[in-house]
Structures are given as C-alpha cells and as structure tokens.
Amino acid sequence: MSEYSNIAHKMIEMWNSSFSKTIRHREEAASLKINFVKSINSLNSTNRNSNKKLHIKEYKKPTANFTTFSRDGIKLVSSVWLNPKPSKKWVIGVHGFNSSRFDVLYLTWHYRTLGYNIITFDFRNHGSSATDVVTWGYKEKWDLMTIISWVTQNYKPEEIGLVGTSMGGFTINYFALTEEKFIEENNIKWAISDSAYMSVSKLLKGMVANNAPKIFENYVNVVLEDMLKIYKNEYLVDLVELDFINLIEAKHKYIPIMYIHNRFDRVTNFLDSFKMQDIKNNIEESNVNELIIYDSGMNHTKSIIKFTDDYIIRTSDFVKKHQI
Template structure:
C-alpha cells in the first residue's frame, strides 16, 4: 500500500506536461507564445515593455533533449539573457517574463526544463536535473553564438536553479561569461518544495505528504538515480570562492515560496558578494510581481545593472 501511495505522489509531482500538451499538438510553440503574449498584454497592458519587435523567435533542439527558443535583438547585440521558467511552466512563459531585456539591448534564450513543455520526459528534481539542463543550454549558446557576456534570470524553480548555478562551481562563471543573475521568487530547501507542490496539487494527499517525503526522496535516488538533496545551497555559499551579483525579487504575499527564503539567501551571500540587491514587494501573487508592479520591477533591474556597470 505504501509503495502505491509513493508512486502516486511521484506521479503527481511529475504531471507537468498535461496542461500544455494539447496546445502544442494543436497550435505549436509559436502560436502558444503569441497567445500568451496577447493574453498578458490584454490583461495587464504592460505599456512599459515594448513588444513591437516581438516576432522573429527561432527554435533550437539541444542534444535531442531540450527545446529552446531564442530572440535576436534588433541592435546586433552580443549580450545575452537566459530565462529559466518555474515548475509546471514552459519556455513560452519565460520568454514573456524575460522579454523586458530586449528593451535593454539583450538577445534572449529560454528553454523547457526536463519533463516540461516540449523537452524530453524525465523527472522533476527542483534543482539537480534543472541545473544540468541549464548547463547544456549554456554550452550550446557559448558554442553557437557570439557572446560578450550573459545574465541569468529564473522564476521559482528556475530561480533556485539560477541561484545554484551561481555557487555550484566557480569555473562556470568564467566559462559561460556570466555577469549577473536575477532570482525571482526562489526557495531554499528542495524537500520543502516537494511537500508544497504535493499539498497544492491535491488536498487529499495532505495527510500523507509529511510521512512519505523521505520515502519519495529515497525512491528518486534508488530507482531514478537522482539525488535531489545533492546540493545544499547554504553549504555551497559558505565554501564558495567566486560568484556574481544577484538581484533577489519576491512578494511578501507569496503563498507558494517564502519571501524569507530570498531574505535568508541574500543575507548568507553577503559573505561572498557585496553587490547583491533585494526587492520585496508588499503585494503580488507567486511570480506575478513583474505583471503587478511592472514599472518598479523594470526600474529595479535597471538600477541593479547600472550598479554593476552593465547598463549605461
């Protein structure tokens, strides 16, 4: 019985393609991208973001695994921003969330994590598989495009992945020419995220989740060869020798990830980075502060980039 429950819980965690599968089959990624764009502009107006150059996205399939799309800036830039979406989201969503950087002179690359969007099936790990996917995308970008420097922006699960990248290996920063990261609505503890996702996904599992968390993580490691607890981001920060400036963004009203996690990471990182910044909004749903506080959000990013001499 217990094994059946564990399998069911893992299936719930990895039910991340169901929402968009039909859209991809009926419309394709291009139509989905423009449907998202039109919907957001209609609902939120987003006058602060110029979408006049929004056409021209191109598709890349990296290593026959990861589906990515990219957008070249009209000013022939060699600056890049790579966007990392959140749990159960996709490249089309992060394309829109990252598009403000087109107005700042950046080319844009976004992609589907494993078991999301159009990328291959697999297992969501909230960090390990996601970091590996990001590294594959960065390898492709560096090897196939002219890159003077690049930045990373992540949302929720993507934010954790970006945070992990910034402290996981000091060689990554120089290899991929990363100059900054932006962490929107991150979390600190992977085990807590597993629990949160399960409770949000189906209330009937609420009584089971706590008692089965260790068994779920054990099954990941034993059966799928994924140690979801491989990275302890606090320990990585403590032993880190090199990082890049990070801007943390969070809503104090976030009910999915905790703003205190962003505050704690910001505080921990003061030992290794004096150029980090943090912006906490008083209102806003999970990963929605850009839509609900667009001007302040964009101005914070501009201020951050100016402070590290990347925006004139």
Template sequence: MKKNKKNLINTTRNSLKLFYGSLENYFSVRGVLKRQLEEFNDDNATYKQIIKFNNIMLKFYKRKELIIEDIENLKDVVFETQDGKKLKGLFYIPNRDSNKWLIACHWFSGHKYWALYHAKVFAKMGYNIFVFDFRGHGESQEATSTLGLTESFDLLAAIKFVNEKYSVDEIALMGTSVGAFIVNFASIKYNQFFLENNVKLIVSDSAFTNIETVLAFFTKKLIWVVPKTKRKELVNKFVESQNKMLKSEGYENLDFYEMNIMKLITKQKDLKLIPTLFIHSKDDKQTPTSDTYDLAIARKKFDSEIRDEILNFNHAMHTQAIKTHFKIYNNKIADFIVEEAKHNKSKELENIIKLYNKLISEWKLDDLNVEDKRDKKSLSLY
C-alpha cells in the first residue's frame, strides 16, 4: 500500500484520532459490559464498539435514550469509491419494513459510531441508518484527508451503495462539522445525482462553508498575534501546498479553492436546493456560526421558497449540542422530518406523526424540567 505523504491535515487528523481514541477507551468493554457481550457469544469488533458507545451514552452523554440494544440489526459492510478507496460501513436496520434511509457523516478525526449515535432520532422516526468511515478514518482505507474535497466521493459512493443494496423511497442526510460541510458541498456540486437518488432532506450540524474561512477562523485563535493580512497569506500558502499535494496524487481536476459553497451556489446550473435544517452554536470554537447564517441567507436568496430552518444555540461545544441540548436538538430534527412529510404529502404522514408523538412521549422531548440538572443546564445555555 502506498504510504501517504505527511502534511498538516493528516498529522492533525492522526494526532486527534489518538487523543479521542484514548478517551473512548476509558469506556471500553469490561465488567458487566463484557458479560453482556458474552451473552451474544461473539467476539465481533462491532459489538464491542456498540457496547462501548452504549457506555459512553450512559456515562458521558447521560442519555439512556441513545443506547442501541438491538445489536442484531447491525451489519458490517465494505464498499468502494469512484477513485478506488475501500471504505468500511455499517447498516443499522431497526425498521425492516421501511424504505427510508438516513446516511450520517462523522466529523474530522471521528468515525462512523459517533455518526450512528448522533443520528438515533432518525431510527425512532422510522428510518434505517447507514454510517461509514471517511477515507483515512476509522476502519476505512488509509488516505490523505482533504477536509471534504475527495471525501465527497465517499458520500456519493455511500448513497449509491445504499441504493444498490436496498429498495429506497427516500434518503435523508446528516453531517456534523466536516461531515456537514461535505453534505452541504456535495448536495450542490453533485446536485443532480442527489435528486436522482431521492435525497429529500438534510441536517447540517456545526458546518463551515469554505476552506479559507475555517482555516482563517482557526488560525486566528491559534496565532492571534499575527496580523490579519499575514494570516491570510499563511492560509493561501497552505491551500497552495494542498493543491500541489492533490496534483501529486493524481487529482488533476480538484482544487482546494473550489471548496466554497457560497460561490458554488451561484455557479451551478439547474440547481434545486434540498431542504436543510442548520444547527450551530454561537460560541463554537472550531467552526464560525456566521458561516451557517451566511449559507442560509445565500440559499434563501437563490430560492426564496426553500424550506430551510435554523436552530442556533447560545452555548454548546463544537459537535456537542446534542449532549447539552438533548431535548431541544432531537425535538427539532423530528419536527423538521414531520414538516417535510406534510409538505411532500407523504403517504406515510399519519404513521410519521404517530412516530413523532411516540418519540416525544418516550424521550419527554416537550418536557424541559428545571428539576432535572440536564434540562436546567440546557435552558440556561439555550
């Protein structure tokens, strides 16, 4: 296997993977959880990860609602991208009679299990879920990371793969951080492909809109003593170096400067925007919340009738709004699904509303109880 050249993105990715992995391992399979696994009489690595993440949901997120107990509904798969990268995916099929699918995309240095658990609300709303590791992440083939440029091929391959394996009536997409950028970027750049494959709605959590903005935002926090003009020069040098790397790996037609959703909207012909729920926090330290507002405004300017919505919190750590504002976060996603079903006059509308009411009742999403420390914190930071 060809070894990837060292660069800042790969080095950062690998360092963060080690850091986050060590934190995750604190919740590894042991004790009661190990005995739980032995009940399945299986040493399957996926089962171990699921039980570990069940523990994370219980001990760190403190939300038993997010645990996955029906491990028998999980299926490991491998699929391939158009540029020959082998990716590891995971089907979660709790709704066997449903032809609705949610494809969830994880953040930079994350992996498919985070995407799966953050998307649990979709399973409660009647969807089956497909998650996968982007190239260079998790169990997928090692590759150079590009913060979304080549990873868009991974999302296209995932959409194609789900359609090949199952009967699909509609697809929803959910992305977090870099995963959100990829979903937003690809849904415009490859718009016709998305429409042909029945992508009906998108949930975008903590997105950015272009590589230059997010790098400038990030470098401002790291090297604030450097003048603004100098920071811009550093960002441009970095982008140029990444473009050289792309060319050296055979991606002659890709350009880091193309990673700009705002410009892409104005350039695309016959563009049909897909309704999107944007979620962000004003104090996000990794991606600028202004990017989410700017994108929503640009989309509305392009199509005044687009059914986008924004859920913006005052306070929540990057990618962690689901933890801090569990009830508000999930209620909004479920409500967005219902509203889109109503607009599209879905033949399943009655059942979707039943699922929504059941979810609200089971997860108590409409009951923010000040006596509950978690709800009290959410209200104070909302």
C-alpha cells in the first residue's frame, strides 16, 4: 500500500496526462490530440486560436523544425521562423502548461518588426517532445537552456530575448535568478514574463483546491504535502525550493524583466507579477523591471488578444530599451 494518498497520485497523474489523448504524433507540426480542457475553453472566443486572432498566417509554416535533447536525454522538438531580413537577434518563446510551441507564437510575433528571429519549442511532456513528468519549471529550465545553447551554437546570436507565459514565465524567472553566468555567455539581454506564478507549492495548492471534490476541501493541505513528497522522493524534484522569494538574492543585477498580468486571471494571481516586479526592483535598487496589469477581462495569458495595440506598444518599448 502506498504511503501517500491516492488523491495525490491521481492529481499528479492527471496533470502529467496534460488532459489529452494523442491521436497522431508528428514532429513537423503540432501532434493531434483530444484535449477536453481546451475543447471547453475554446467556447470562449478569446481563447480560440490566438495566432489567427493576431493574423499570423505563418504559424503553420516555420522556416525549419528540429529536434535536440535536454540534459537528461529527453527529446525536444522546436520550430524556427527566420526574419525576412537577416539578423543575429533572437526571441525564444516559452509556452505554458498544457500548451505547445505553436500556441505561444502569438506572444512573440510582433518582435519580428524589431528585427528578431523567432524560435519556440515544446517542453518535455508537451506537444511533440518526449514524455516525462511535468515539474512546473524545475526540469523545464533544462529544456530552455538546451534551446538557448542550440541557438548559440548554430546562429552565434548577438542578442537573445525570452518571452514566456504561465509555466513558461515562471521557468524564465527561475532561470534568470539561477543562471547568471550562462545568461552572460549566451547574450541574453531581456525577458517578458506573462501571467506567471511566483511559487510552485502555492500554485499546486490552488490547483488541488480547484480540482478536488468539495468533500475533500479540508484535506487540501494533506494532499499537497503528499504531492510534494512524491515529487521529491519518486521524481527527485524538490518543488518547495521553486519560490521566487527564496531564489532571488541581494546584491545581484539580473536581466531586466517585464511582468504582465490580467487582474482577474482565474489561473494565476495578478499579485504574483506585482510582487515579483516590486521585489526585483528593490533587490537590484533599480527601476528597470516593469509591470503591466490589465484591469478588465479574465482570460489567462490572453491580454495581448484583448489589448492588442497597447500590449504590443508597451512590450516593444521595453525591448527597445534593453536590446543591443
């Protein structure tokens, strides 16, 4: 008999299934899946194909697709969209949980007007990449670093910017606070963090509370404690350490980050972005980290759809301040 509750195991199993059943696996495009969560969400017009909403016709036609391997041997699948004008500037798009490299393209595309090439990739256990446990940023940081190294080795970029949303946004923050030497070596100059959370354990507590039957309402903390033990003992991943407040250190100058959130986001709390920007500026004794909080709408990671012109202008202005 397991020493952990069945609910804890079931929750982890559910999240690692990505709520999807793969119908056809392919690397040249998104794998075909039945996804019940996205099917329900697509009933809301704001959640329908974001690339189409922003008139990105090229999202199905990347310049190239390629595979590489993360540090633990997990296969990663990526796509590249080269800028029509030859450039040594790159943006890496980092998608969220239960998403893919094609789904994040809409958040990166407008940087092409500033001369950037675009690359996006599927995290482990997402899209067409290999199956593994989702670790909410821990191993996903390895995947991000693998793609950065690939770009550096193959294109010798003068500059790289990072754009991440939700889990991708947290992964960027985790990476930015823990890999200063790697960041300098790879010419990473700025980042955009859209709808990110600041603590994995607090995120999971909310997810357990939202998904567990009401009769287990008082059982949430026990389930969460078991889940964290399962991750640590069975997957060798300590999720407790993944907390922005514990990761950031005094007397450090990290890359500038713009934090973006919708006040009524129903998945992650807008106060997380507010706190991360405030803490980071105070630690660095600067005002280079910026914040956008949109006060209407409630769609997670979709502020650019509802506030397109403002979003593009303000993020582009931020990038202009920090690009080479």
